[in-house]
Amino acid sequence: MKNMNRSVLIGAAFLMATSAIGSGFLTQTPVFTKTLLASFGFVILISILIDIGAQTNIWHPYHLIHVVDGHLYIDEWYSRAIK
Known part of the structure; x- marks a missing residue:
């Protein structure tokens, strides 16, 4: 039970931290855009490219393919998505 309370506390702290980031980002973006322009x-372009690279790595098709005892298995969701 103590371990569960710790994970709930960490989850709540993470949720609060990420919600605080959102409002600060929305208010500061116009200020930085006006003063820094190009x-x-x-910086925005580089962050988009990094995001695309991270998403490509996370959703890489080889993560959905498994080899067990010499047999190749493709996850059911992935096999439906590529048809």
Whole structure:
């Protein structure tokens, strides 16, 4: 039970931290865009490219393919998605 309370506390702290990031990001983005102009646009472009790279790595098709005892298995969701 103590371990469960710890995970609930960590989850609540993470949720509070991420919700605080959202409002700060929304209020500060116009300020930085106005003062930095093209430099800030470059930062946004780089962050989008990093995000695409991370998402590609997470959803890489090889993560959905498994080899067990010499047999190749494709996850059911992935096999339906590629048809």
